[in-house]
Amino acid sequence: MRATLSSWRWQTAFLFTFAIIVAWQVLSHSFAAYLAPTAPRAALWLEPQQPVALLTLADQALNRVATKAMSTGTEPPSGRAADIYQNLNQYFSAFEAVGQNGSVTRPFLPDNADAIRGWAEAALLHAPLDAHALQLLGHLAEARGDDAGAAKFMRAAARLSLREYLAIFWLMRRSVEEKDYKSAIDYADVLLRTNPELAPEVVPVLGYVAQYPAGVDLLENVLASNPPWRAQFFALFPRSVTDARTPLALLAALRKAARPPTVDEVGSYVDFLVGRKLFGLAYYTWLQFLPPEELRNAGLLYNGGFESTPSGLPFDWQIEQGSGVTVDIVSRSDKDGGHALLVDFQYGRVDYHSVTELIMLSPGSYQFSGDYRGTLEGPRGLKWRIVCADVNSTLIGESAMIMGMAPTWRKVGFTFTIPATGCRAQSIRLDLDARMASEELVSGSMLFDDLKISRVANSPS
Numbered sequence: 001m002r003a004t005l006s007s008w009r010w011q012t013a014f015l016f017t018f019a020i021i022v023a024w025q026v027l028s029h030s031f032a033a034y035l036a037p038t039a040p041r042a043a044l045w046l047e048p049q050q051p052v053a054l055l056t057l058a059d060q061a062l063n064r065v066a067t068k069a070m071s072t073g074t075e076p077p078s079g080r081a082a083d084i085y086q087n088l089n090q091y092f093s094a095f096e097a098v099g100q101n102g103s104v105t106r107p108f109l110p111d112n113a114d115a116i117r118g119w120a121e122a123a124l125l126h127a128p129l130d131a132h133a134l135q136l137l138g139h140l141a142e143a144r145g146d147d148a149g150a151a152k153f154m155r156a157a158a159r160l161s162l163r164e165y166l167a168i169f170w171l172m173r174r175s176v177e178e179k180d181y182k183s184a185i186d187y188a189d190v191l192l193r194t195n196p197e198l199a200p201e202v203v204p205v206l207g208y209v210a211q212y213p214a215g216v217d218l219l220e221n222v223l224a225s226n227p228p229w230r231a232q233f234f235a236l237f238p239r240s241v242t243d244a245r246t247p248l249a250l251l252a253a254l255r256k257a258a259r260p261p262t263v264d265e266v267g268s269y270v271d272f273l274v275g276r277k278l279f280g281l282a283y284y285t286w287l288q289f290l291p292p293e294e295l296r297n298a299g300l301l302y303n304g305g306f307e308s309t310p311s312g313l314p315f316d317w318q319i320e321q322g323s324g325v326t327v328d329i330v331s332r333s334d335k336d337g338g339h340a341l342l343v344d345f346q347y348g349r350v351d352y353h354s355v356t357e358l359i360m361l362s363p364g365s366y367q368f369s370g371d372y373r374g375t376l377e378g379p380r381g382l383k384w385r386i387v388c389a390d391v392n393s394t395l396i397g398e399s400a401m402i403m404g405m406a407p408t409w410r411k412v413g414f415t416f417t418i419p420a421t422g423c424r425a426q427s428i429r430l431d432l433d434a435r436m437a438s439e440e441l442v443s444g445s446m447l448f449d450d451l452k453i454s455r456v457a458n459s460p461s
Helices: 002-035 040-046 051-072 113-126 131-143 147-160 165-177 181-194 196-209 213-224 230-240 246-256 263-275 279-288 292-296
Strands: 318-320 325-331 339-345 354-359 364-377 382-388 395-398 404-418 426-432 443-455
Touching (some): 113 131, 131 147, 131 165, 147 165, 165 181, 165 196, 181 196, 181 213, 196 230, 230 246, 230 263, 246 279, 263 279, 364 382, 382 404, 395 404
Antiparallel strands (some): 325 339, 339 443, 354 426, 364 443
């Protein structure tokens, strides 16, 4: 009996000790995994070969080198300061956009490269499928001048994880260097789908590819499939090319696609051109994408009857809302199917912005005319103005002030002259002619319709 009791106690003690050991192993492993991204050394104390902790140490070491280089203004041997991109535990180094000659700068080799390599290799021993460890080794291989080794590591990292964006970016860049434009576009597609925030780094590479006939044809095919990043691409693409006409060629090629360019995609390009005062090309682009029926009725002033919903593009009405006032396109109660521009002021001081449209008139004399109706009370009223768009908004014509009571439709108009130079494009706008804060106390509403611009007879063209 005594022997049996002693044996039971021994077995209980053994099982208890075993349970404590197992619990410690489970807890230490779980806690080490929890600490690894933020406290890697503590994690390694609990689990000496914790792979995430090892890679975090490697990332932190690279980040310290990059931070020191940038804070001291010291240039690394490559001639460029390193760049920490997006997260502190990711190192972007010299994965910059491809230059105009297709070349890139080799990343510098940090002084602690051996330690970083050791951590990455140790992590691979315990996590052989870790893509980030392979990417780090690829980075170090390239810095040592081992391009073949870098390519091997980067391709392995990309095969294991398409979210290892540094490896994907490296492969995209290398594909461009090798003139393998199809692979470069494929890698760019992966990056833009998985990491849209990298678009400012990726789109310039596609801009470089688009300089070559083989590259632009491949890019057209991808854009025709309407990838989720297409709008983002067209927003950034004009700033990524040396020839301002390149985006127009791409947009024009997509007109026959199943999903032709949207208003926003065209608008990004037109806004870019207008911002750089390339008014002629901007106007030509806008006309190219107008529906045929609207193109036939474009005239010198587009959509003067407000029958089309404004697109927001510069050569259409752009309405900027303020406070204390509502500006909208409304149906006319006295004209079936008709529409008009409504400017509705509430009581009190208003913060009115403007209604504007960019126009392209050649030098000569013109007549602006339109109709208005409503009631407007206040110290100052509304004015239609035309100014030059490219030189300090020089005023070249304005209407009489529109205020008071107009219960029936009345005419407003004025003549103006476009000078021979310095006024390639013009802007027509409806302004509240307030000169001080006290003159912004306006109430009432006014409707406008049938706005037109026509050339004055006998005016030189």
